[in-house]
Amino acid sequence: MLGHNGFTRRKFISGTAAVTGAVAAGATIGTITPTATARADSPRPRVRTTREEHRVVVIGSGFGGGVAALRLAQAGVRVLVLERGRRWRTGPNAETFPHPSNPDKRMLWYQSPSQILGKPVSVEPYVGLLETVVGDNMTGICAAGVGGGSLVYQGMTLEPTREIFETHFPAGLDWSEMHRVHYPRVARMLHLATAPNELIRSKNYAAARYFADRVRANGLPLAKIPMPIDWNFALAELQGKMRPSYTNGDGQLGVNNGGKFSVDVTYIAQAEATGLVSLRTQHNVTEVHRTPKGQWEIHVDKISDTGRVLAKQILTTPTLIMGAGSLNTSRLLVRAAALGHITDLPDGLGQGWGTNADRIYVWTDPTADFGPAQGGPVVYGSKNWADPHSAHTVIQASMPPNPMGRNSTMLVGYGVSDSRGHFTYDSAADRARLHWPKNGDQRIQNRHIGPAVRRIAGPQSTLTDTNAAVNSTWHPLGGANVGTVCDLDGRVKGQRGLYVVDGALMPGNSAACNPSMTIAALAERALDRIVANDVGARI
């Protein structure tokens, strides 16, 4: 099939649990074959370009973008949010999200080379949920859609300890203040709650119980993981009041039944309710510039469901807030620096990028029986945080209905690593490219995460490290790091009116936790100060 973008699009997605570690069980390597004659044979219709001015523009509606939009609107500031993806509305028995055991075009962002192996099924280009960013030795995976990564994330939401945070984050970020103010604020916004025992005792949660037994038997710490979930939805599923979505592990590409407090239904919904925030979906930012007058100029493609450009917009603003996520904020800014669209960006831009040492294993234990359906998304984890320099976490997550058999489940491991990657501008491709050291993260993997996973699994088990097939991360972090490229409040150094509030601000790790809570808490902290000091003065 000939795609609108001059590529022959034939993507293949695993028919077996594509998402379990992109998903653990099996990711895709599809083909995208350039068709040299396509553009000449089918000239694109001309599209109109319009120009507008705005007081504040936020790129992206994930954690960082959502926090920025809400807090600025609450301070009385009118905000335009540009989001490249679509809205994904849920509710009992909805069919909004694709099913991981039978994925379709909704799974992939149309510009993604697919990097997931498995039984091939053909997929049309679509403004889907997951973008794969293929670099040297690393594929970063991020989300698209109103709510960003919160749409597809499992929702594991952890706050780091003071010791680990202070070891890996810049001095000056006061953990005590964040612990008192910002982490609890995020927890309230996302309605964090752990799975109730009544649910864990049910037959669908045998894998969670078995993991807990194995962790205890090995003398490792065991904790329930806070999740942004109304667990009554899961209980209602077990009572037959709605089709399964949580209780059969079907929620890895988004929970159809609702009950998940993702950013679209929390931060973004509250921001829009102020009447001061307008959000444009399917508006893909292609370039950012600084004008000679010091304004920010944003080039935007309004796109169709298949990614066809319907219209172009050039927006100017004195205040540009980057919330496009680590990979896309970094790529937009690194390209702008290379092409001279923004001069004098700080030297550290595009450096200090990390994976959170993210690893996903398929754990197969012949002595276990997890039943035909594994409830999820996540109940228990093991926080091995005693030494701040090797701190890591291992979590059990459910498999979708059941591709690997009744004795397999998923283990997720991540932690602090000192390996770092960087972005450079590739002029032939006209885009910024991610580079990762070939054996990056080996120290923490070989000495800490791997051994902990093996202890929990036990000698009778088989562990399949899905990163061995496609080295990938769900946790891209850094690129416009706090303390080097940005000040502690997200202001890009030397660039009045330019801010970074998303995962690009993180120092290449998230202190042995999944990243979303610290991204949101850092954004909350930054916005407190931006509202107090910059609104009325700079904004």
Ligand SMILES: Cc1cc2nc3c(=O)[nH]c(=O)nc-3n(C[C@H](O)[C@H](O)[C@H](O)COP(=O)(O)OP(=O)(O)OC[C@H]3O[C@@H](n4cnc5c(N)ncnc54)[C@H](O)[C@@H]3O)c2cc1C
């Ligand atoms: C499958 C999966 C599971 C995960 N599980 C967890 C978990 O359990 N716990 C956890 O803490 N973290 C998890 N993560 C990671 C977490 O989702 C991210 O760390 C988090 O979403 C990053 O927040 P952010 O604000 O930096 O960016 P995002 O949430 O990624 O938001 C960025 C937004 O910007 C938009 N955007 C990007 N480029 C453009 C552009 N050019 N123009 C317009 N809009 C643009 C994107 O579409 C997106 O909506 C998971 C991630 C994935 C993919």
